[in-house]
Amino acid sequence: MNVQDRRRILGPVEAKPLAFPSINVAKSDDGESKEKTSSPPEFTDPTIRTSVLTNCNGSCILETPQLSLLSSIYGPKSTRSNLFESRCQINVIIKSSIFSSSELKELSSFLINVLESFVCLELYPKAGIDVFVNLNIEEVDELSWYIPYIIMSIVLGLVDAGIEISDLPGSGFNDNNVACFTKDGNEVIGIWKDKGETKGDEHFLESLEACKVQYLRIKELMSSYLLSQSDKAE
Amino acid sequence: MSTEEEATVEVHPVSFPPEILARISPELSLQRHLSLGFRPSLRGFEEFRDVSVDVGTLSRYHQLQDPSSTKEVGTDNHVLGSCVLREGDVYVVTKITGGIIEDVTMSNEDIDEEEDAELLELTEDHSDITKYTSVYPVVEVERGRMGACTDEEMITSQKLFDTLQHAKILPKSSLKVKPGVRITNDDGTVEIIYPDSANSDEVMSSFKINKKWSYVLYARIEVFGRTGPVFDLCWNSLMYALKSVQLPKAFIDERATDLKMTVRTRGRNAIIRETYNLLCDPNDSTPIRLAEKNISFASTYGLIDLDPEADIANLEEDADGDEAMVDEEVKTVLLADIEGEAEESSIKSNITIVSNADGRFKRLSIVGGGAKITPALLAKSIALSKQRTADLAGKLI
Numbered sequence: 254m255n256v257q258d259r260r261r262i263l264g265p266v267e268a269k270p271l272a273f274p275s276i277n278v279a280k281s282d283d284g285e286s287k288e289k290t291s292s293p294p295e296f297t298d299p300t301i302r303t304s305v306l307t308n309c310n311g312s313c314i315l316e317t318p319q320l321s322l323l324s325s326i327y328g329p330k331s332t333r334s335n336l337f338e339s340r341c342q343i344n345v346i347i348k349s350s351i352f353s354s355s356e357l358k359e360l361s362s363f364l365i366n367v368l369e370s371f372v373c374l375e376l377y378p379k380a381g382i383d384v385f386v387n388l389n390i391e392e393v394d395e396l397s398w399y400i401p402y403i404i405m406s407i408v409l410g411l412v413d414a415g416i417e418i419s420d421l422p423g424s425g426f427n428d429n430n431v432a433c434f435t436k437d438g439n440e441v442i443g444i445w446k447d448k449g450e451t452k453g454d455e456h457f458l459e460s461l462e463a464c465k466v467q468y469l470r471i472k473e474l475m476s477s478y479l480l481s482q483s484d485k486a487e
Numbered sequence: 488m489s490t491e492e493e494a495t496v497e498v499h500p501v502s503f504p505p506e507i508l509a510r511i512s513p514e515l516s517l518q519r520h521l522s523l524g525f526r527p528s529l530r531g532f533e534e535f536r537d538v539s540v541d542v543g544t545l546s547r548y549h550q551l552q553d554p555s556s557t558k559e560v561g562t563d564n565h566v567l568g569s570c571v572l573r574e575g576d577v578y579v580v581t582k583i584t585g586g587i588i589e590d591v592t593m594s595n596e597d598i599d600e601e602e603d604a605e606l607l608e609l610t611e612d613h614s615d616i617t618k619y620t621s622v623y624p625v626v627e628v629e630r631g632r633m634g635a636c637t638d639e640e641m642i643t644s645q646k647l648f649d650t651l652q653h654a655k656i657l658p659k660s661s662l663k664v665k666p667g668v669r670i671t672n673d674d675g676t677v678e679i680i681y682p683d684s685a686n687s688d689e690v691m692s693s694f695k696i697n698k699k700w701s702y703v704l705y706a707r708i709e710v711f712g713r714t715g716p717v718f719d720l721c722w723n724s725l726m727y728a729l730k731s732v733q734l735p736k737a738f739i740d741e742r743a744t745d746l747k748m749t750v751r752t753r754g755r756n757a758i759i760r761e762t763y764n765l766l767c768d769p770n771d772s773t774p775i776r777l778a779e780k781n782i783s784f785a786s787t788y789g790l791i792d793l794d795p796e797a798d799i800a801n802l803e804e805d806a807d808g809d810e811a812m813v814d815e816e817v818k819t820v821l822l823a824d825i826e827g828e829a830e831e832s833s834i835k836s837n838i839t840i841v842s843n844a845d846g847r848f849k850r851l852s853i854v855g856g857g858a859k860i861t862p863a864l865l866a867k868s869i870a871l872s873k874q875r876t877a878d879l880a881g882k883l884i
Binding site for chain 1: 584625636641645705711712
């Protein structure tokens, strides 16, 4: 049902969205069947830019050939509630054009939990930090694949905003599992699994190790980027 | 009686560093800068910010144009045209998507020639504007807030919609869909035949398609890093994005071209034409046809009276406060491309010009907010907008 939002100019109600059927029969003779089970691409080192936006406290753009992701951090800023909260409240909003809002909401609450474990919340009482993530170019249709990049950009955005964090966490994606690590891979602060079957403990542990490898790579990239920034500043 | 001692209060003037002054008193900070000959952003009075654009890179057809790319176009990408515009520190990302709507208006053949000829004649003169249409814009200015759309977003969207309609850039005829037919041959191969291809005539004549469709274009405009009024950035970004739009070729399956069903409702039989499923070709597209000469670009100007009391040069001569000012006339300056908190909040008089390469106006708005707007200043703003439009139009090539 199309309930029109009258505050916005949405166009005629009867208009139907464009439907693009998949290119099927005619083209799959090459021997490469590009059917449903194309696995998401491997992790590639993204290009990083921070301090991109001037109207927020911290921002970071990550780009790879399949992805362009912008995270902007607003805060710590005062909350509207009258109650005194001794810890800062974090809110994450993700904007995307290919994923549904319910999926994005679930991912947001997962990210809030992860963030609360490494942001020094006690230092910002009665305040809120708003994290906005915009997926501008999204060529992979598997939401879990984006999580390592999203967390990386949020961490770099928090550093850019000058918000104190206890470590540089990161995460890795392997076989539909995402695991978030901190303290050099010795602590797990979040696990996300959306699709695929649960294959048993050993498989999961292997997958966890693969995620850890990716985490260590991400951490290396973040540290070298931050060091190069501080060298430039001097 | 005790004598009252006079208490003397010493007042020390307080001075603030420029950044603090800009937050406490933006107007004073602006006036001080202006008296020195430049603006808080360190630009000259008539200097614009540099614009760089990246056109078409977010659209689904972008990958197809790159011969080295082996990627398949994802069916999830519905963007038909795009532009990422950067002006100073502000980024504007415009994505144009589409929809299809059935045309239910009468065609010219349906109108009875004799009776309605007079009506037709009357409407011919006034109907020029009805030959053009607009896109449906949704503007989102990212300022770290959630919730309902702000006044600024709603007003900017409406302005973009109205200006595009009246600028007569997008003819309705450009958006008409000429559907092809998808045929399944006897040997099982599937072919799609479009009206403009070589051997289409015999095929198309055997399929009578009685319905007419048009595309509808939507624009999603996101502004990141907003530092000042956004209308001209949104308009310029929309122009570039519109130019890059590729309309997909559409087709109907042959089995659906002339489908009639008999339906029983409440004891009566009715014949219903089945609604067709119009599908879009994932690879083939045609560039959109716009009225090129009407493509125009926007610029905004602010006018402000210089405050002689804020003039730094005068401050130093303030030893003898009784000296009358030599020049009593209020000087009004024109500032191009408003940016920054100080300018935006202190400048109440604005001129917005949207004009094409020939200098024809598509939109002109003058808000006299108290500054003295003379014909000379108007002429200057028009001249500047011509230069700016020429510069921006050059980026389209």
